[in-house]
Amino acid sequence: VSDLDDLTQRLREFTTARDWEQFHDPKSLILALVGEMGELAELFQWLPADSALARSLEEPLRTRVGEELSDVLLYLLRLADVLGVDLAEAATVKLSNSEDRFRPEDFQGTAPVKG
Amino acid sequence: VSDLDDLTQRLREFTTARDWEQFHDPKSLILALVGEMGELAELFQWLPADSALARSLEEPLRTRVGEELSDVLLYLLRLADVLGVDLAEAATVKLSNSEDRFRPEDFQGTAPVKG
């Protein structure tokens, strides 16, 4: 059983039970995703880079981080469902492409540069 | 077997094989997530709201959308792994909380308002 499929199915039922399909067009869901991403960013913005990880492992931040990561995942799954994308399949293909494109011998310790 | 765990494990090996752990601190990964979210937003920004879904089902947009959704998922899983969060578990808990908090009888056809 796929956990992505399970969550997607539960989200679909959650949406239908509240008659919220009317709000879940692609552009609105992307804005919701941006909102949750913003909440995630706020949790880390003022933490020093070299202690951010350690700080995020302590409560109450640890729980808050889990919640915001979850919100991003849930809206992402809802968006993929609305768009008819099999996200587990698409991500597997994308990762395979990256494995081919960024060959370990060419990118050892070197981050790819964005245009 | 969990597909989230599978992807997470493959991403960890992908990172290690390229010696990229040094780049994957929380703040950097959130910025990467923001970058991918931005690419997703760009695909939809000028599409009319009422035809965005139909347009996204046609190629070449359909493939591009699957890629960008995948990039968001992959960085999200990588971030959760670095932060030590079991994302499938956390998302299940969060969704259960939302099911309780937004009772169908109270939110029928009504979107929750953000502060």
Added chain:
Amino acid sequence: VSDLDDLTQRLREFTTARDWEQFHDPKSLILALVGEMGELAELFQWLPADSALARSLEEPLRTRVGEELSDVLLYLLRLADVLGVDLAEAATVKLSNSEDRFRPEDFQGTAPVKG
């Protein structure tokens, strides 16, 4: 007198008076900008596309929108100041480039497509 310069100067004094320069490295400020952008997105996410503008003109949304737009501007100006960018000058150059690149006769009623 430039209003961008005025705001930039006041922000610099605001920061110094609180000894907050230590938090204002580029990556942290971008995360703060993402946080404010997320709050802006949340105000609009569930509004129907064709009535979003009219709804945003009514209180209390009107005031909230002004506040979030302001927060985005203020962090953007602070970031530009830290990075040593003259934003009024840079934006003028960028807009001139766009005026040349997207010639009215070629892009009449046609939105530029992102890759």
Added chain:
Amino acid sequence: VSDLDDLTQRLREFTTARDWEQFHDPKSLILALVGEMGELAELFQWLPADSALARSLEEPLRTRVGEELSDVLLYLLRLADVLGVDLAEAATVKLSNSEDRFRPEDFQGTAPVKG
């Protein structure tokens, strides 16, 4: 003369000359803003936190950073114009509020915590 007003006016003429008002509803412009913010984030994502500033002062990154900051500003001004918000005024009020809310004696060297 206000440089924010100047840029806003030029953007309005730029939009009208291309018949692009049809694309510039609030939700679409926020998505465009998110897209530009994403491009800004990508420029910094893999730079070490403690050398990001120095690196951004070197070409070609310096020019790219100026362009992306400009794109964010330009879409923000366009959005404020569409929404009928006087952004210079709103930002001045917001900054005054922050000056009062975060008193230097209470927040000396202490970043405000987000919920």
